[in-house]
Amino acid sequence: MVLDRSLATAELVLEIATAASGEAELDDILRATRDRLGKVVPLTGGSIALVEDDDLVIRAAVGPFAEEALGQRMARGNGRSWKVVETGEPFMSRDLTAEGVRPQGEKAAAAMRSWLGVPIVRNGQGIGLLEIDSTMPDAFDERDAELLQTIVRALSGPVDLASRYAAERRAGVLRDAFIGVISHELRTPITTIYGLSKMLRSRAVKMPPEELAEAVADIEAEADRLHRLAEDLLVLSRAEGGSLDVSREPILLSHISRRAVAAEEVRWPTHRFVLEITAGVTPVLGEEIYVEQVIRNLLTNAAKYSEPDSEIDVILDQTEDAVLVRVLDSGIGIEPDDAGHLFDLFFRSTTAVRQAAGAGIGLFVCKQLVDAMGGRIYGMARPGGGAEFGFSLPVDIEQDLIPEL
Numbered sequence: 001m002v003l004d005r006s007l008a009t010a011e012l013v014l015e016i017a018t019a020a021s022g023e024a025e026l027d028d029i030l031r032a033t034r035d036r037l038g039k040v041v042p043l044t045g046g047s048i049a050l051v052e053d054d055d056l057v058i059r060a061a062v063g064p065f066a067e068e069a070l071g072q073r074m075a076r077g078n079g080r081s082w083k084v085v086e087t088g089e090p091f092m093s094r095d096l097t098a099e100g101v102r103p104q105g106e107k108a109a110a111a112m113r114s115w116l117g118v119p120i121v122r123n124g125q126g127i128g129l130l131e132i133d134s135t136m137p138d139a140f141d142e143r144d145a146e147l148l149q150t151i152v153r154a155l156s157g158p159v160d161l162a163s164r165y166a167a168e169r170r171a172g173v174l175r176d177a178f179i180g181v182i183s184h185e186l187r188t189p190i191t192t193i194y195g196l197s198k199m200l201r202s203r204a205v206k207m208p209p210e211e212l213a214e215a216v217a218d219i220e221a222e223a224d225r226l227h228r229l230a231e232d233l234l235v236l237s238r239a240e241g242g243s244l245d246v247s248r249e250p251i252l253l254s255h256i257s258r259r260a261v262a263a264e265e266v267r268w269p270t271h272r273f274v275l276e277i278t279a280g281v282t283p284v285l286g287e288e289i290y291v292e293q294v295i296r297n298l299l300t301n302a303a304k305y306s307e308p309d310s311e312i313d314v315i316l317d318q319t320e321d322a323v324l325v326r327v328l329d330s331g332i333g334i335e336p337d338d339a340g341h342l343f344d345l346f347f348r349s350t351t352a353v354r355q356a357a358g359a360g361i362g363l364f365v366c367k368q369l370v371d372a373m374g375g376r377i378y379g380m381a382r383p384g385g386g387a388e389f390g391f392s393l394p395v396d397i398e399q400d401l402i403p404e405l
Contacts, residue, residue: 037132044065044136046063047060047061056076056081057071068107073372084117085119090117092145096112112135116144119152130151132148189225189226196219199215228293228296231293232293246373249285252281259292268303271306274314282318282323284395285373291373293365293366294366295325295327298325299312299327302387304355313326319392327390328386328387331355333351334380335349335351339379339381343377345360375391375392377389
């Protein structure tokens with residue numbers, strides 16, 4: 001049996017290394033690993049997380065918990081995932097429920113039972129983590145840990161190269177798209193402000209009061225649009241550069257929501273904003289200025305893609321370990337094919353493009369900010385039409401992060 005196991009391991013490692021060497025994408029490398037590894041190890045899913053500055057970022061994931069895990073950032077700390085990377089030693093949880101560990105995410109928390117993580121090491125330094133999980137307790141043993149260690153040694157080179165390739169390609173896409181934003185989205189409000197300002201200088205004394213008030217209102221609206229676009233671009237540049245620093249201080253979402261709604265009511269007088277706050281909403285952890293930026297971005301989208309005179313509901317709900325902010329509209333909704341791309345950089349659906357102008361960075365910025373504050377963000381179609389976007393922030397800074405085991 002030992003000889004059979006050794007032979008099977010050697011064949012498996014050779015298959016994975018061969019497949020990985022021909023792939024440039026992390027998802028493809030992980031999928032090739034999962035498909036082959038699943039033949040000898042009773043796994044349900046898995047992920048690859050890579051070190052980015054002081055975060056461990058899940059860059060590829062497969063299995064039933066993939067959607068919840070993908071993109072999660074785990075701050076450097078005492079969590080087991082980081083411990084695996086920093087010590088270079090694997091870690092196994094045979095039964096998460098019995099050990100009192102509750103992974104974040106509804107699917108993972110309800111079903112994940114076993115977890116095994118091994119470090120990905122390149123040139124003597126931990127660059128990431130390969131983890132596998134199972135819905136069964138005691139799914140893995142020491143032999144599986146040894147097998148994964150052998151596999152990651154074969155994977156470290158291809159994973160490192162794939163990560164560098166993805167970063168370079170993303171930088172190129174970002175550069176090209178940024179030029180497009182500069183040439184259109186910034187030019188439009190600047191041109192409007194400049195033109196109206198010249199008109200006011202030459203004709204203000206001759207203009208009827210209502211035309212003067214309208215011109216001033218247009219200048220204010222375009223200046224606000226320019227200011228907010230600049231704020232989003234600043235967050236975007238910091239997020240792409242890996243330097244998005246966000247504090248986590250106790251803040252009251254009720255106060256911030258009231259302020260954000262009041263500001264959007266002025267900006268969108270043709271819409272009705274209704275704010276509903278559940279009694280007893282507790283403080284959450286985050287940075288006030290960024291939370292307001294997220295709420296106002298969501299409210300702006302709701303108004304921009306809804307008909308005039310429609311109602312936009314803002315609801316604050318208390319959950320066991322977080323406060324949830326929900327923004328509901330009756331606008332253009334979300335097509336099923338677009339649901340998985342809502343928070344992608346520069347993504348705009350065909351329907352959204354026809355409805356209103358935009359840069360396609362607002363929701364991406366919202367996700368970056370919410371993730372950095374340890375929260376969750378989502379978007380989905382409403383059954384009766386329209387869309388619901390929302391985010392939650394934790395009330396306890398010590399809660400586990402996905403899959404901070």
